[in-house]
Amino acid sequence: MARIPYADIQTDVAHALADKIVAQRGSILHLYQMLLHSPAVAEGWLAYLTSIRQRSSLNGGLRELVIMRVAMLNSAPYEADQHAPIALSEGVSEGKLAGLADWPQCALFDPLERSVLAYVDVMTQQVQVADEVFAAVAVHFTPQGLVDLTATIAAYNMVSRFLEALQIHSHDAR
Numbered sequence: 001m002a003r004i005p006y007a008d009i010q011t012d013v014a015h016a017l018a019d020k021i022v023a024q025r026g027s028i029l030h031l032y033q034m035l036l037h038s039p040a041v042a043e044g045w046l047a048y049l050t051s052i053r054q055r056s057s058l059n060g061g062l063r064e065l066v067i068m069r070v071a072m073l074n075s076a077p078y079e080a081d082q083h084a085p086i087a088l089s090e091g092v093s094e095g096k097l098a099g100l101a102d103w104p105q106c107a108l109f110d111p112l113e114r115s116v117l118a119y120v121d122v123m124t125q126q127v128q129v130a131d132e133v134f135a136a137v138a139v140h141f142t143p144q145g146l147v148d149l150t151a152t153i154a155a156y157n158m159v160s161r162f163l164e165a166l167q168i169h170s171h172d173a174r
Contacts, residue, residue: 003167007036017043024050029082030168031159052155056148060090065113066120066149067156068092069100073124076160081170112140116149123153 009018009028014036021032024046028036035042056063064087071079087097096113099106103117115137122133138146162168 001167002030002034002169002172003165004034004037006030006033006172009033009036013039017046021046030078030170030172031082031163034166034168049155049159052148052152056152057142057145058148058152061087061092062113062116063152064090064092065096065100066116066152068097069103069117069120070124070153070156071160072100073121074157074160074164076163078163078169079156079160115140119149120153123150124157 007014009015017039018028018032018036021028021042025032032042032046035045053063058066064083067083068080068087071077071083084097088094093108096106096108099108100117103109103114109117118133119129119137122129137149141149
């Protein structure tokens with residue numbers, strides 16, 4: 001159960017933004033219903049995460065591997081629940097999703113994915129990235145790709161931290 005009640009999306013301030021969220025996301029997820037307590041934050045969040053998910057140079061499968069690994073590292077089940085079906089629809093195999101828990105030992109990941117997952121792990125768990133970890137991932141990307149990858153990892157760390165601090169879960173009643 002969430003630590004604070006979900007926002008009333010019928011208020012004048014929230015209603016217009018709620019319509020925009022539905023247009024872009026298809027529905028109002030628990031995350032956005034919580035964010036609507038602060039319409040300015042919700043609007044900025046929507047714009048930022050839409051850019052990360054839909055306008056980035058990362059391919060969808062790699063993006064979803066990143067998101068799923070961040071969710072796993074941060075023990076963020078809501079994030080994983082929301083993104084597992086997206087990962088599958090983006091071509092990530094069930095084997096790779098299952099292998100994320102122990103990716104260094106899983107033979108399903110190629111060199112690009114391994115370098116990205118190492119980068120995810122270090123950014124999420126240690127914050128400062130060692131030169132050798134960065135160099136290993138940098139050979140696979142242009143500067144734009146590196147910015148898009150780094151921003152994706154950072155963004156979904158933000159998402160999981162927000163979700164877990166407020167204890168937002170898929171099974172919550174609204």
